[in-house]
Amino acid sequence: MRQPLPVVLVADLHFSDASPTASERRAVMAALSVSDAGPGAVIVDHPRVVRGGTRRRKQMRHLLLPALHALQREAGWISPGGLNFVGRTLGVPPAEAYGVATFYEMFRTEAPAHELSLRHVCVDPICALAGASRLAENLRSQGHAVHEGPCLGQCERAPAVFIQGRREPDRVPDDERGLDSLLVSVTAESLDAPSLLRHMIDPSSAADAASMEAYRARGGGSALEAALRLGPDEVISQISSSGLSGRGGAAFPTGIKWRAVADGDGPKHVVANIDESEPGTFKDRLLCERDPLAIIESITVAGLVVGATQGWIYIRGEYPLATQRLRHAIAQARAEGWLGDDAAGSGQPFDIDLRRGAGAYICGEETALFNSLEGFRGEPRNKPPFPTTHGLFGRPTVVNNPETLLNVNEILRIGPEAYRNVGTEGSPGTKLFCLSGHVGRPGLYETPFGTPLGELLSLAGGVQGNLQAILLGGAAGSFVGPDALELPLSLEDTRSAGTTLGSGPVMVFNESADMGSVIERLAKFFRDESCGQCVPCRVGTVRQHEIVAQIRRADAPTRSQRLLLDDIAGAMGDASICGLGHTAASAVLSGMRLGLLGTEQS
Amino acid sequence: MNPGNGIVDSHVAVSIDGREVTVPQGQTILAACTAAGVETPTICWAPNLTPVNVCRVCVVELEGSRTLVPACSRPAEDGMQISTDSERVRHSRRMVLEFLGSANDLSQADEIAEWSQHYGADARRYAAELAADADGEPEVALELVDDPVRIQDDLYIRAYDRCVLCYKCVEACGDDAQHTFAIAVAGRGFDARIRTEYDVELPESACVYCGNCVAVCPTGALQFRTEFDLRAVGEWRPDDQTVTRTVCSYCGVGCNLELHTQDERIVKVTSPEDHSVTSGHLCIKGRFGWQYVHAPAFEPPATDTPASESTEP
């Protein structure tokens, strides 16, 4: 006897009478691969035997985000009927599903007044300099639905637009126009130096980035072969001796992370964190678009080395092309035998699932990412415990970004000694820098660690006009002035200079830029992107933004305003749960120190 | 066997402000502070809920840690050196209290007010900085948590302008006790609020009126109607109230009740957080089913003729 899903009672949850439309039902069921009769959180075996309870609904919770994406695309919002249908199917309480839906920029919980796809226009500093508000105005006047929001990760071709599709795929107009991004690798010429961009700048590769055959022909797959040949212990020890550290900003030693997870028991996970949302950063997007099979290979290496059975890609919802290519690459990797019950002939099972974010800067924080992927609000967890012991689904988890993962491929290709020959003693290897703003050729640049800032700018065609300030490390980074051009771009040198490389964004501002406006926008960014969980960040980012806005109107801070900003910064930096709060005052304070907000009044 | 309460057989020694204390393995820094006789402010922590460590008012300085750590959730480890009254700790605690005071109506949050005084929190200085400029007019408005009071039934009210988003109500409604999940945090950042789905009225939601959310609320954002109504007429007098411990008169579980009485009438019912049966949590009958005690007991009911008939001759 078939029992339709919407009437199945689950774990004493309460749903309103609102029903989904037929198309909402279809969209959700297609996204979740469930039929009318289940398997949902409740399974009707027989009119007298029903399987339910809390265990199964907990196992299904991670499907919430894909289900909400399906609803949003179909109906243009998360309607009460659609939410009920998802809630009943997965056993998610409607209040919690609503709480999740309202967390993300890409989801609406009020009915749209139109049937249009939504054009997201970035209004963060680089796009603002490039005329984002004019663009938004033009689009509106053409009858488009427009949402002005945070960085879309296309700073090299600002101003950026991303189209969130209504009953059509999401897309980026610049991708469709075939607008190419500039990629430069200083080390790509030498075969025995690490180069993450080698495949990408090879003219023969651009056309078939996701073809396994072409990838193999370029030497792809050698890292996986090396990993299987060397065995987990040797791979980890090579990573350790290479000195590789994480490229997301925190610079944690990758070998230590992998060792800890490899030593853990039971089911484990590998997560590729492709939720790069730091304003000014677009490197991971380009890596995934141009060399997706290399990403899949590196995730597989990580999985087999640490003994994980499941790999996950969590990618920004605003990256449709990269998403499409990674999905294709996963299919290719399955066909090639890299993924499956006997992954790459290792005798171990390993597969990769891809999940899209939905617009939340905080989800780039690894524990927020776990919560988001698990179907909860993307609120960071307190650490310790660390992901290496309590990560995704509470299990030991390796989480790395694509740049870090591709470095592992390079280490396995050339060996740790050759790898260490590039870069500095404290920062071996190369770093990807995302150059944007007032430089001659914005784009993605790979240079050895330790390259002076001025040299990097020269590579990019130099500063356009007179340099006013450079924001290193994005919104979470700090401003340096024209006197910093000699600064070697290494972890240790930037640290001792009181600044940071972060994930590698270098945003350049000449004297034409209204820095007060830039800094106010950065403060607004944190106010908008704070998840709201902890008090120092939730209220601190608001108070900081208000005072900065007030200072801008007066063209200069007072002493007591500066002291109050220092007080706020102290509490956010010391008492917040996660890195967002810890760094939310960094750009503002550094900008103020450089006088970018005007000279202090007494 | 399903792991229940683990049996503790090892202890750890930590130093709190230079004083060595020993606590069972698995206990928190907060427990160690208590053992050392150091009082710690808490807002989002409660003994009967899983720590969420979001308010950050309990932060302490841990030697070797880059940032301050939350005492309420961080397990004590052997050899930890902890300062609870350093300048950094006092600063962050003061700022957390100040932040809340600048955003919320804390007029009924007595404990927060006491700690605010203790740490010298001055919530007014934010508005002052905004107003200090130009012609005395604030060009930039100080954002407040502004939300009209919700009165949707006879049992409780919700006044979210007092809500400091401590998550306690969500936990009590969710998997820390009731498993009803009628409310959750919705929205993000400063706009995050406790909400039912689409903010539907409480009687239309999953709420089963156990009142466990109200019982754990530290600011009066959630309040029993009895208290709300008495406050409205200036008759809520905690100093005149007595608390009597007894057992619920309904089912056979044996839930302990604390009857708060004022002028020989019950005005509120709670349960002891440390009682093995309830852990402080009750159901709708225990929490609200007492009202008949004050109803006229020996008057016949209004309806006396059921619309039914018997085959009995």
Next chain:
Amino acid sequence: MFGLGGGTCSYQEITETDVILLWGSNAREAHPIFFHHLLRGLEGGAVMYAVDPRRTSSAEFADVWLGLDVGTDIALANTVGREIIAQGWHDISFIERATTGFEDYAASVEPFTLDEGERLTGVPAEAIAEMAHAYAIAPTAQILWTLGITEHHTAVENVLSLCNLALLTGHVGRRGSGLVPLRGQNNVQGGGDMGALPDRLPGFQALADAEARARYEQVWDCELNPVPGKHLTAMFESMEEGELRALYVIGENPADSEANVAHARKLLEGLDLLVVQDISLTHTARMADVVLPAAAGWSSSEGTVTSSERRVQRVRAAVPPQGDARDDVRIIGDLALRMGARWSAVTAHELWDELRVLSPLHGGMSWDRLEDSGGLQWPCPHDDHPGTEFLHTWLWADDLDGHVPAPFTVNVHRPPAEALSDQFPLRLTTGRVLDSYNTGAQSAGYSSPIRSGDAIEVSPSDAAALGVSDGDAVRVSSPRGSVNMEVSITDRLPAGLVFTTFHFPDLVDSNLLTNDAWDARSGTAEFKAAAVRIDPLGSSPMGSGTARSGPVGSGTGRSGAAAAAGGAGG
């Protein structure tokens, strides 16, 4: 069971157990705070099977719900028992050491093959086998039940058939494993413990035990009648026979709460004398010759009550009684005085001290210890005893600590007393909902936002067959009477089963329908199984429906044991 009248486990143990059989209990609504403990068990990894004709809100939390036909609990338990034996999952060494009667039991369940079980209960054989396996092999497991087991004409045999399963598998007498009846009222356990059963003395000692009787006679300075009195249902039978002519009712509302209530009312009306002592003017009180107004036992009196985990706890007076109402203890004491008895113990404290002398179960529970602690669990025989978390550890002692082995019992499956017929083709069962309680004397006094009134719940397929929709008025009739109700369609019910509550007797007199066929051993009537017919009514029914706040003053209890008004020694 096994000589003591209480659940074997503490609530804490449900958080630690591996497998839970929740059988005939909607604890989510009837015992919400116990269910919190159970939920902790589920969070910790326990697997739950819910056995209930309805897929109740409790059953929604179960990993598997088994929807048996009403009144087939013995058939299902016997099938589970046979499957365990047939598969060799039973604990032979435990059975040999600690039990008697296994061979007879095994022979009695032999006909209950999985297929036969499916035929008798309606539950597919595979699901029965799965539950049998899970229960038998679990390191620890508990069976919990409530009135779904006991409100049948086979009440005692129903319970015994579950006890057999624990004896088969050794799931009793060990931490985490046991047999737990959840008590429906705040002192139904204490009432039974204190002698509110016809064959028991306070302290659960047998009236038939001459030695025990002698001790009471000495302390009470009187002679005790060794012939057991009558339980509630037998009293009504005796009224019918004209033997019982005067009735003193304390904290009970039989004029609303009895099954086949019209018949009960007629018998109450025929009494020479009816005295009612209660906290409000219940339907029964309105029929009385004399009403003795009583103070609410939990908020206006001192005393103790005992919970489902045998925890004795203090109740205390917080507010003065209303009007002329007085403490039950005082009323009964004064009545005794008028009758010429001069009792020495007149306060709750004094009564408690007297009990401690007479009851070994309570001997160690001094008034002071009860004051200070969060309650003590019996047995607590001496002052240094911490109380007892779980019972019957002797089952696991080599020599059984001198106890008589626990007996298996042979229980015969008998379907509900009232068979379905062409005239009455639907099975009616009754139960509680979360925000209301019994006949509403207490729960009608507050304004519950979730109150729905007494509707007749019907499965979607029956509703379709009857041609009715949600909110439609119908007439529900059993061989005993008819009531008008509103229809509520629900997926909780399989076809053929209908359900209602009994919380609003002044609006919907649902006990006009229920069957007063009763279990000879416990005296419990078969509230859970009546045969009914549903006839759609054209227009809205009079006086039924959705009262968001019902009337004050109906009745307090429905069970034979003492209810809310009982204080110490009540």
